[in-house]
Amino acid sequence: MDAVKIYFSDFFDVDEDTIEGYGAVNISLINDLPLFIDPFLLFNSSDEQFQKIHEEIIKYLLFLQEQASPHPSLSEGMMKSWYLFPEVKQTWLGFSLDGNAGRGLGPGFARDLHLGLNSIFKDFGKETIPKSPHMEKLCLISPNVGRDKISDFTTNFAKKFLLEYTKDFAEIYLEPEQCKNFTVPKVEFNYTTMSWSSKVYTLPCFNDDYVLLTPKSLLTRDDTFINRSDMIRNMEMIAPSIGDAALRFELNNYFQSVLSKKKKKMSKTEKEHAALELILRHPELIDYYLKYKEDNEQEATSISKQNVQEVKLIFNTQLQKLVSLLTENTAFYKTAPSSLEEARKRVKYLKTVIEDQDGYRIFYYNGKPIKRESDLQTMYRLVWYASEMDVNREVNNGRGPVDYKVSFGSENSALVEFKLASNSKLRQNLAKQVEIYKQANNTDKAIKVIMYFSEEELNRVNGILNELNLQNCEEIILIDARNDNKPSASNVK
Numbered sequence: 001m002d003a004v005k006i007y008f009s010d011f012f013d014v015d016e017d018t019i020e021g022y023g024a025v026n027i028s029l030i031n032d033l034p035l036f037i038d039p040f041l042l043f044n045s046s047d048e049q050f051q052k053i054h055e056e057i058i059k060y061l062l063f064l065q066e067q068a069s070p071h072p073s074l075s076e077g078m079m080k081s082w083y084l085f086p087e088v089k090q091t092w093l094g095f096s097l098d099g100n101a102g103r104g105l106g107p108g109f110a111r112d113l114h115l116g117l118n119s120i121f122k123d124f125g126k127e128t129i130p131k132s133p134h135m136e137k138l139c140l141i142s143p144n145v146g147r148d149k150i151s152d153f154t155t156n157f158a159k160k161f162l163l164e165y166t167k168d169f170a171e172i173y174l175e176p177e178q179c180k181n182f183t184v185p186k187v188e189f190n191y192t193t194m195s196w197s198s199k200v201y202t203l204p205c206f207n208d209d210y211v212l213l214t215p216k217s218l219l220t221r222d223d224t225f226i227n228r229s230d231m232i233r234n235m236e237m238i239a240p241s242i243g244d245a246a247l248r249f250e251l252n253n254y255f256q257s258v259l260s261k262k263k264k265k266m267s268k269t270e271k272e273h274a275a276l277e278l279i280l281r282h283p284e285l286i287d288y289y290l291k292y293k294e295d296n297e298q299e300a301t302s303i304s305k306q307n308v309q310e311v312k313l314i315f316n317t318q319l320q321k322l323v324s325l326l327t328e329n330t331a332f333y334k335t336a337p338s339s340l341e342e343a344r345k346r347v348k349y350l351k352t353v354i355e356d357q358d359g360y361r362i363f364y365y366n367g368k369p370i371k372r373e374s375d376l377q378t379m380y381r382l383v384w385y386a387s388e389m390d391v392n393r394e395v396n397n398g399r400g401p402v403d404y405k406v407s408f409g410s411e412n413s414a415l416v417e418f419k420l421a422s423n424s425k426l427r428q429n430l431a432k433q434v435e436i437y438k439q440a441n442n443t444d445k446a447i448k449v450i451m452y453f454s455e456e457e458l459n460r461v462n463g464i465l466n467e468l469n470l471q472n473c474e475e476i477i478l479i480d481a482r483n484d485n486k487p488s489a490s491n492v493k
Helices: 016-022 039-044 048-068 076-083 107-118 137-141 147-173 228-233 235-241 245-259 268-281 284-295 298-329 339-356 359-363 373-384 426-440 455-467
Strands: 179-190 195-206 390-396 401-407 413-420 446-452 476-480
Touching: 016 147, 039 048, 039 147, 039 298, 048 076, 048 107, 048 147, 076 107, 107 137, 137 147, 137 228, 137 284, 147 179, 147 195, 228 235, 228 268, 235 245, 235 284, 245 268, 245 284, 268 284, 298 339, 298 359, 298 373, 339 359, 339 413, 339 446, 339 476, 373 413, 413 426, 426 455, 446 455, 455 476
Parallel strands: 413 446, 446 476
Antiparallel strands: 179 195, 390 401, 401 413
């Protein structure tokens, strides 16, 4: 059969080293990779082009702030024109559960931003404590604005650079027939007309849409360098730099209430609530936190490089090895008519390759097992893609999401759930969820796949299965990904 196509390099017949040498990520064109642009990496960059993107973000926010004063109520027209931005899905990076289509910046984000610029961030752009304004300020207060919203907003302002960056790559390395002309909306803001303008670019074309490459140096994974949890966690670190005696006194009182062993231990939620109340009373604490992050800016680059390397190793290098093992040693990529049988066979092929053919190595990074269930599920989605089966991730038909619904036509479907043995809700999931999913999705076919990385995890799973009388259930398949009980496949006789 033809080689399995997963990455930009596969679909556009470009060597991976060429993309790497250009400084970009070899994205998957099947599912988003869990990376996103961090605005602090723009601010902290020595590249003038990246610094300019950060300056454009601040300039636009200052424009919105200027407009927010005479327009305290956010009208629908104002929201649509200035506050709503789609996700730039063409980067194939982010948090989409299936493919690359995310929600973008909706009305909730717009209202939070408008309210913030009208209230707690009225001094935005006039800060004297940090070196620069930072748009991440919004996520430090609002629980509804997380890394995905901050990244979507940032990527929209990086879009012009990404369009030109990808266009230049295409001109050098791609054939003309691999590209098309696309009219891209909201490329540049005209401050005279106060409106966004479109522009035409010649870009790589995939499934009638354009594709954008992104420099690795702009990307991170788990959270933005400036974020809410980090601010609360580091409040002790910012205390020494606070010159205001009264504010320092209140901060010390907070530490005593949170850290005092004499008092009842506060929960994480209670600590966060107490910290946020203090910050709301003294929003200048945010500026001291921003200064602390600026003073430790070298960490941002270090974390970014580590995160991008981890994603590359897991989702590119190691995943390609898994696909090769499945292609060479099993019939994983051959189609069978029954979705349940197809799903079960493929899971068993996966089990064989992982347990007996060194495939377990794919699920380790720096000698430690992958502990993000979302990573496992994304990897599963990528290796299934070449099948003629229709594989949809996180189907939600009213009673909660299932990891995958595998189908071959509307009347022939099976549900497949991938779980880690370490999942704290595994017992609850085994006991209740599958039956609910079967009813909601009109199928009585469901497979539960559980991967374990230690004997302790195996014993835990077996204990749960025995307790629920499921130890002989054919539809529950355990995969042994331990690294302490397997000789190398080359040594097996």
